[in-house]
Structures are given as C-alpha cells and as structure tokens.
Amino acid sequence: MTEFDGTEVAKHNTNEDCWVVINGKIWDVSEFLRDHPGGASVIAAYSGRDATDAYNEIHDPELVIATLPAAKCLGEIRSGTLPESQQKLAALSTTAAVSAIAQYPPLWSVVNVAGFEKVAKRYLSPTGWAYYAGGAEDEVSLMDTGRLFRMITFRPRILRRVEPVSTAVKILGFPSSLPIYISPTGSGRYAYPNAESVLARAAGKEGVVYCMPTTAAHESVFEARSSPDQPLFFQLYTTRKQTKALAMIKKLKALGAGALFLTVDSPVLSRRERDEQAKVTETPGVSSGDLKWIQQATSMPLILKGVQTVEDAVLAYDHGIQGIVLSNHGGRSLDTAQAPIITLLEIRKHAPHLLAAGIRDKFQVFIDGGFRRGTDVLKALALGASAVGIGRPFLYSMTAGYGEAGAVRLLQMFRAEIETNMALAGATAIEELVPEMVNSERAESEMSRRIKL
Numbered sequence: 322m323t324e325f326d327g328t329e330v331a332k333h334n335t336n337e338d339c340w341v342v343i344n345g346k347i348w349d350v351s352e353f354l355r356d357h358p359g360g361a362s363v364i365a366a367y368s369g370r371d372a373t374d375a376y377n378e379i380h381d382p383e384l385v386i387a388t389l390p391a392a393k394c395l396g397e398i399r400s401g402t403l404p405e406s407q408q409k410l411a412a413l414s415t416t417a418a419v420s421a422i423a424q425y426p427p428l429w430s431v432v433n434v435a436g437f438e439k440v441a442k443r444y445l446s447p448t449g450w451a452y453y454a455g456g457a458e459d460e461v462s463l464m465d466t467g468r469l470f471r472m473i474t475f476r477p478r479i480l481r482r483v484e485p486v487s488t489a490v491k492i493l494g495f496p497s498s499l500p501i502y503i504s505p506t507g508s509g510r511y512a513y514p515n516a517e518s519v520l521a522r523a524a525g526k527e528g529v530v531y532c533m534p535t536t537a538a539h540e541s542v543f544e545a546r547s548s549p550d551q552p553l554f555f556q557l558y559t560t561r562k563q564t565k566a567l568a569m570i571k572k573l574k575a576l577g578a579g580a581l582f583l584t585v586d587s588p589v590l591s592r593r594e595r596d597e598q599a600k601v602t603e604t605p606g607v608s609s610g611d612l613k614w615i616q617q618a619t620s621m622p623l624i625l626k627g628v629q630t631v632e633d634a635v636l637a638y639d640h641g642i643q644g645i646v647l648s649n650h651g652g653r654s655l656d657t658a659q660a661p662i663i664t665l666l667e668i669r670k671h672a673p674h675l676l677a678a679g680i681r682d683k684f685q686v687f688i689d690g691g692f693r694r695g696t697d698v699l700k701a702l703a704l705g706a707s708a709v710g711i712g713r714p715f716l717y718s719m720t721a722g723y724g725e726a727g728a729v730r731l732l733q734m735f736r737a738e739i740e741t742n743m744a745l746a747g748a749t750a751i752e753e754l755v756p757e758m759v760n761s762e763r764a765e766s767e768m769s770r771r772i773k774l
C-alpha cells in the first residue's frame with residue numbers, strides 16, 4: 322500500500338479536497354462529506370488530520386470500509402510523520418474541535434526566522450522537530466552562537482552615500498546575489514516532500530547557491546535548477562568506501578555540481594538525545610585523515626566543512642584545499658565545542674593571511690551555525706568570512722505546507738535584512754564591510770590563549 326507523509330495529508334484540508342486518517346489508513350472523503358449523516362462539519366473538522374479517535378468513539382472500525390468505495394482508501398500514513406497539531410482532537414467536543422483547529426498561518430504573517438521556527442515547532446511531527454531542532458547532549462554549542470552574536474556590536478559609519486546597496490558576492494567563483502548559501506541538512510522530508518528539489522528551485526529563483534547533502538545528491542535535484550548555469554554544490558561524508566565516494570564524485574561532476582564540501586567534523590556519530598527519544602536514525606560520517614585521493618579524483622573545488630580551530634584552518638590552506646567552513650555542525654557533533662565565530666576570530670588574530678581579499682580566488686573561509694539575522698551575517702563578513710551557511714531556517718521555512726514559497730520568502734527576508742543593515746552600518750558593497758565596523762573585543766576575550774602555530 323502507498324505510504325504518505327503527514328505533510329502530504331495536511332495539504333488536503335478543504336471541503337473540496339478532504340483527506341482524513343482513520344486507524345492508520347488515509348481516506349479521501351471529499352465526495353462523502355456532504356452525505357455524512359452527522360453533517361459535513363464533523364468530518365471537515367478533521368480534514369488533513371488524524372480522525373481516528375473521534376471516529377472510533379462513535380463508529381465500528383469496519384464501517385468506513387463498508388461505506389466508502391475501496392478506491393477512496395489512498396494508502397497508509399508513514400509512521401512518525403503526523404505533526405501533533407494534526408493528531409488527536411477527540412478529547413474535545415466537535416464544536417470545540419472545530420474552533421481548536423488552527424489553520425496554517427498565512428505566509429505573509431511570518432516575518433522573520435524566529436517566526437518560521439515557531440510555525441515549524443507547531444506543525445512538524447515530534448520526530449521531525451527532534452531531528453531538526455536538536456543538538457548534541459546538553460545542546461550547549463547549539464545555544465551558544467546567539468550569545469556570541471549579541472556580544473559583537475556594530476560601529477556604524479555615518480553620513481555616507483548608502484544607495485544603491487549591492488549584496489552580490491562570488492562563492493568559489495560562482496556569482497551569488499547574497500552573501501549566504503543554503504547548508505546541507507540531511508533529510509528534508511519531514512518539512513516538505515522532495516525538500517531538496519524545492520530548495521534547489523528556491524535558490525535558483527533568488528540567485529543563491531544550494532549545497533545538497535550526501536543523502537539527497539540525486540539527478541532530480543539538478544533537474545530542479547532554473548537554468549543549467551545555476552550553481553549547485555554537494556556535501557560528502559567520507560564514511561563511504563573510497564570506490565563508492567569516487568563514483569559519486571564522478572556522477573555529480575557529470576550532473577554539473579560546482580564544488581564538493583567534505584564534512585570533517587563528525588568522525589563518529591554524536592550523541593543526540595532528542596533523536597534517541599524520537600527514534601531518528603542517521604548514518605555516521607567518518608572522516609579519514611587522508612584527502613589526497615579525493616583531491617586527485619576531481620578538479621572541482623574541495624572545501625572542508627567543519628574546521629574548528631585556526632591550526633586546522635592553516636593546515637587546510639597549506640594542503641591546497643580551496644576553502645573551509647568554520648562549523649561545529651550546528652551544535653550537533655561535539656557538544657561544548659567552541660562557536661565558529663570564535664574560530665573566525667582566532668584566524669583573524671593568528672593567521673589573517675587566510676582572510677585577505679587577495680587570496681579569495683584560491684581560498685575562501687565560510688562559516689555556519691546559528692545565523693538567524695542579517696546582522697549576524699554582516700558581523701561574520703566584517704570579520705573576514707566570504708559567505709555564511711544557513712541550515713535549520715530553510716527546513717523550517719518549508720513546513721506548514723509552505724514549500725518553495727516559504728524558502729523563497731526566507732531568502733527575501735535575509736535579503737531585506739542584509740540590505741537595510743548594510744546601509745545603516747555605512748556600507749554599499751560587501752567589500753566595504755571591514756573589521757573596524759564591529760566591536761568584537763568582548764568575544765575575543767573568550768579566545769584560547771594556548772594557540773601556538
């Protein structure tokens with residue numbers, strides 16, 4: 322029997338197109354609605370949702386089978402994919418249930434990343450929310466990034482001409498309309514069906530780069546490009562046997578991938594307790610120390626994702642790698658690992674040559690983890706990063722049935738925040754964002770004093 326995710330069921334939530342879940346089976350009751358002896362509104366209250374409890378309270382489990390044509394049973398609900406908000410309204414009377422059903426908030430009412438996160442928390446299944454929102458162990462690294470962004474303040478310059486503002490940058494030689502890109506985030510299916518293709522399409526519309534995760538590196542994502550020139554990167558774990566990895570690199574290069582992000586911060590599977598409770602399973606990413614075979618296998622730029630110290634940043638540069646992502650995997654790997662912005666400050670202090678404008682055509686420093694505002698992005702750029710990766714917010718932006726429109730709206734929100742705040746800081750181009758525009762001294766006081774290069 323065909324299986325459907327809760328997100329798919331949720332889309333059929335009107336009187337004209339009404340699906341309900343009864344005892345694990347999905348029924349199309351659009352036509353039956355008006356014939357229901359108890360009235361249409363009783364069923365309509367559960368459209369796009371799980372009606373099991375309410376149904377079982379009154380009906381024999383076999384009644385639906387006897388009443389509806391077999392073709393109206395469309396399939397089964399995939400376990401763990403029904404958001405809480407789509408489940409269990411039986412404890413309420415029908416009238417209360419009808420009023421308790423919140424419609425998905427209209428997209429225009431979501432005005433910032435925090436808004437998308439709120440919607441995602443409400444409409445994702447418990448499993449999906451645990452997987453997306455969680456971090457390792459006590460989630461200290463996960464939560465720490467926001468604190469550091471707040472510790473870094475702007476030193477805006479005044480009475481400058483601040484129009485027009487250009488947010489364009491080059492990422493590994495590819496043009497991007499914004500100094501941000503979409504980070505690889507495992508499986509997007511809890512948020513929206515074919516989430517990776519949806520993100521590729523949204524990225525194409527807004528002229529930014531999407532880096533797809535290993536698990537979703539398929540033809541279909543490339544087919545979603547708005548033009549063959551649209552840059553798409555892919556991420557690889559080196560768990561894969563060498564032969565498999567090489568075959569994948571070759572295939573993705575042929576499909577038109579522009580760069581390879583090799584994730585190096587997860588040599589073993591980390592301890593994510595929310596996932597354990599919600600029974601999410603994920604393949605560990607094991608990194609091997611030897612990168613020569615990958616460097617030799619491809620002419621694509623090779624980027625190390627998950628560099629967490631200035632020492633390793635220097636090693637990467639010295640080994641001819643084309644770029645690094647300062648990242649602690651969004652707080653999902655080693656808990657209490659330092660925030661990536663601290664690693665950026667370490668590089669500023671001990672190896673500033675890695676951030677020099679003059680070397681950006683052969684080496685770029687990217688950063689990700691906890692960037693939720695245009696101002697967060699601008700601080701990292703002023704301190705020398707070439708671009709910023711954004712992970713979870715894109716997953717959140719596709720929930721509640723928003724899909725591509727949500728991801729496009731999120732990019733437009735970042736665009737508006739970056740443009741406005743650049744002008745307020747006194748910059749009209751990304752190159753004009755210089756270290757003197759921020760005061761990062763409080764954050765610098767948290768840097769290790771034991772660094773020896």
Ligand SMILES: Cc1cc2nc3c(=O)[nH]c(=O)nc-3n(C[C@H](O)[C@H](O)[C@H](O)COP(=O)(O)O)c2cc1C
Pocket residue numbers: 452453454504505506507508534535536556584626648649650651652653689690691692710711712713714
């Ligand atoms: C649900 C989820 C899955 C992820 N899966 C991957 C992955 O498969 N490969 C990878 O390199 N990074 C993965 N990451 C890490 C992101 O690429 C990125 O480093 C991190 O999410 C950035 O932080 P942010 O989510 O706070 O923006 C994942 C992150 C999340 C939240």
